[in-house]
Amino acid sequence: MSGKLLQDKVAVITGGTSAMGMGIAEVFLEKGAKVILGDLDQTKLDHTKDALNQAGDEINVAAIKLDLTSAESIREFLDKAEAAFGKLDILVNNAGVCIGNSMFDIPQETFDLTFNVNVKGLFEISRQFAKKNIAGNRPANIVNLASNAAKVCFEGMADYNASKAAVVNLTQSMAKELAKFNINVNAVCPGxxxxxxxxxxxxxxxxxxxxxxxxxxxxxxxxxxxxxxxIQPHEVGRVVSFLASDEALIIRGQAISIDGGNTPY
Ligand SMILES: NC(=O)c1ccc[n+]([C@@H]2O[C@H](COP(=O)([O-])OP(=O)(O)OC[C@H]3O[C@@H](n4cnc5c(N)ncnc54)[C@H](O)[C@@H]3O)[C@@H](O)[C@H]2O)c1
Incomplete structure (x- = not known):
């Protein structure tokens, strides 16, 4: 058996067409995983999949449309994702929105969208992913992309800051509820x-x-x-790949700052 960190693991990466999603996917592929990218735009998904598959000899990447604001879209996505490589071991909740505005200028719809994607969408896909693995009696791993905005709060981003604080909080709740099913949950807080x-x-x-x-x-x-x-996306990918691996089983419910030492906790 190869000694690669994520050998034979199958990972879902949401927001998979973004630079961050692609950087995480590249590291996961290097470390032996197969990846399924989920995102809003099928054309971008296909381009990203082709670019990633070209780098390897086998087809190790699938790309499936996903809208995190719809529970039905999440259900369809996870069913297709599971069928792509036969199982789902890892969920990387990378998709997110950030629309800067002063607190007096944030429209209600923007606040709702930020929470619908960053918080409700992340929670919905996490519990649907967890249910599948609990039903199959399979251990699994979830890594959430929070942000240092959860800890330090940037001016002009009140809705985003609050949504990322909610991601940190949900990470702890999910880690507690899912531990008994051998599902580990952590978050990273990039700069x-x-x-x-x-x-x-x-x-x-x-x-x-x-x-x-x-x-x-x-x-x-x-x-x-x-x-x-x-910070470069693949540098985030390296930390996410470690947290998504069996090497990190004693790290649970944490929100780890990955901002080069800026945030001291
Ligand atoms: N870039 C940074 O400096 C930074 C810092 C800290 C945290 N983060 C977090 O990292 C993650 C990735 O950020 P990024 O910089 O790559 O952002 P980005 O805006 O470049 O990419 C976000 C991706 O999420 C997807 N997405 C948005 N709404 C969606 C929906 N409803 N359903 C499915 N996919 C959807 C977008 O299509 C896009 O591909 C986000 O959660 C972000 O909050 C980014």
Missing amino acids: AVDTDMLRQCMLDAVKASNGTVTLEDCRKTWGPPQLGRL
């Missing part, structure tokens, strides 16, 4: 990772500065000072 979401936050900051700050300024200064650069 600034080089993705489309971060680029949009930077563009918002450039706009708010009335031209005193440039995109290049943000790229230079938003990474953790200890690193002096933005």
Whole structure:
């Protein structure tokens, strides 16, 4: 048997077409897993799947449409995902939305969308995933993408900050309820990772500065000072792959800061 960390594991990665989803998928494939990407846009899913499959000799990637705001879409997605490689061992809850706005300007619909995807969608797919594994008497692993926003709260992102704090809290609740079924649950809290979401936050900051700050300024200064650069998606993938593995069974219900040492807890 190969000594790869995730050999023969099958992992679902939501938000699989984002830079973060792809970075996590690349690390999972390197470590021996098969991956199923879930996301909103089938064309983007197909491109991402082809790009990832090209890197390997076998077909180890599937890509299936998923809308986390619909329990029915989640059900259909998980049924197809299970059929793709015969089982589901790992769920990486990576999908998320972040729409910056001051607390007075956040429309109710934006607040609802942020919670519907980041919190309710994450919870719904986690419990449907858990039910499948409990029914099959299979151990499993869930890793949630929270954020350092859960711990430090960024200005102009009240709905996002609160949604990520809810993810940290749900991680603890799920870890407690699912431990007896051998399902382990943890979260990571990244700092600034080089993705489309971060680029949009930077563009918002450039706009708010009335031209005193440039995109290049943000790229230079938003990474953790200890690193002096933005975090790369595959670096998040390495930590997620460890938490998703059998090596991390004594870590339970944790929300681990992965922001280069910025957040001291
Ligand atoms: N980029 C960062 O600096 C950073 C930092 C901390 C945490 N995070 C978290 O990491 C995760 C990934 O972030 P990212 O930067 O790649 O964001 P992104 O916006 O680039 O990608 C998010 C992905 O989620 C998908 N998605 C959105 N709504 C969905 C829905 N209803 N159903 C299914 N998929 C949906 C999008 O299509 C997209 O592919 C998010 O949960 C985010 O909050 C990001």
